[in-house]
Amino acid sequence: MLTAFTSPGSFLRGNLHCHSSRSDGDPLPERVCAFYRDAGYDFVSLTDHFMERFGFPVVDTTPFRQEGFTTLMGAELHAPGLGNGEIWHLVANGLPLDFAAPAGDETAAELARRALDAGAFVSLAHPGWYGLTLEDALALPQVHAVEVFNAICDWETGRGDGGYLIDQLLNRGRTTGVIATDDAHRYHGEFCRGWVMVKATENTPDAILAALKSGAYYASQGPEIRHVEIDGDWLNVETSPVDSVWLVGHAARSKVVMGPGIAHARLPLEKFAGGWARLVVSDAEGRRAWSNPLHL
Ligand SMILES: [Zn+2]
Numbered sequence: 001m002l003t004a005f006t007s008p009g010s011f012l013r014g015n016l017h018c019h020s021s022r023s024d025g026d027p028l029p030e031r032v033c034a035f036y037r038d039a040g041y042d043f044v045s046l047t048d049h050f051m052e053r054f055g056f057p058v059v060d061t062t063p064f065r066q067e068g069f070t071t072l073m074g075a076e077l078h079a080p081g082l083g084n085g086e087i088w089h090l091v092a093n094g095l096p097l098d099f100a101a102p103a104g105d106e107t108a109a110e111l112a113r114r115a116l117d118a119g120a121f122v123s124l125a126h127p128g129w130y131g132l133t134l135e136d137a138l139a140l141p142q143v144h145a146v147e148v149f150n151a152i153c154d155w156e157t158g159r160g161d162g163g164y165l166i167d168q169l170l171n172r173g174r175t176t177g178v179i180a181t182d183d184a185h186r187y188h189g190e191f192c193r194g195w196v197m198v199k200a201t202e203n204t205p206d207a208i209l210a211a212l213k214s215g216a217y218y219a220s221q222g223p224e225i226r227h228v229e230i231d232g233d234w235l236n237v238e239t240s241p242v243d244s245v246w247l248v249g250h251a252a253r254s255k256v257v258m259g260p261g262i263a264h265a266r267l268p269l270e271k272f273a274g275g276w277a278r279l280v281v282s283d284a285e286g287r288r289a290w291s292n293p294l295h296l
Pocket residue numbers: 076089125126
């Protein structure tokens with residue numbers, strides 16, 4: 001089952017990927033936290049580029065926590081090199097402040113392993129933008145998630161989608177979580193366009209990190225996924241009003257319930273048996289929400 005809908009607690013809205021003036025973003029870290037706090041988020045993880053030219057920052061955002069708003073330390077980690085020659089972009093949330101700078105010859109697999117061992121929730125950032133392939137991804141140890149949507153890559157390049165990689169990983173037996181992020185740098189057209197809803201028992205960094213690692217979350221651009229439940233050979237879904245409820249699975253398997261304005265859907269699971277399925281919904285404005293995969 002999907003732990004987001006079986007574990008105790010309530011949903012907290014957060015952004016797991018954004019930048020400040022400590023790397024190539026515009027605002028100061030304090031402003032980044034204030035932007036998200038004022039936008040109604042429950043938490044943010046500032047993830048500046050962990051690069052030599054920026055002094056390998058893991059920015060301490062603890063001074064910007066307030067009642068009802070918390071922060072996770074993080075960074076976007078880089079290493080050579082994808083099959084196409086680009087450097088890797090891995091986002092790590094929940095890093096220790098003293099996370100060591102990479103040695104010059106550290107591979108992406110070694111860097112990912114080190115971030116995982118340090119306790120971080122590790123995700124593959126914006127695969128669509130820079131052409132991350134299945135072969136690239138399979139060269140890493142098992143990480144936690146892939147960005148199904150990255151707002152700045154959508155806004156600036158039209159390549160914000162990562163669903164293709166999630167499906168190919170699942171088809172090859174590698175499970176992955178599904179997250180959406182802003183990757184905000186300018187805090188204009190990419191701000192508040194993709195987030196995670198994390199089911200946690202309290203709004204603390206430890207509780208959020210544990211919930212992320214247990215898979216207790218879904219990703220959204222607006223719609224709410226309120227409940228998902230297996231009922232025999234059927235999947236019952238409750239959402240905010242949406243126009244399409246899709247279930248997608250191995251290779252070309254899919255099912256759909258069409259609206260408009262539906263808040264309850266019942267989808268047959270028969271054709272997904274023995275494989276995986278993940279839920280995607282879309283509202284009247286085309287904004288989507290995505291569940292983590294179910295393994296059936
Ligand atoms: Zn990046």
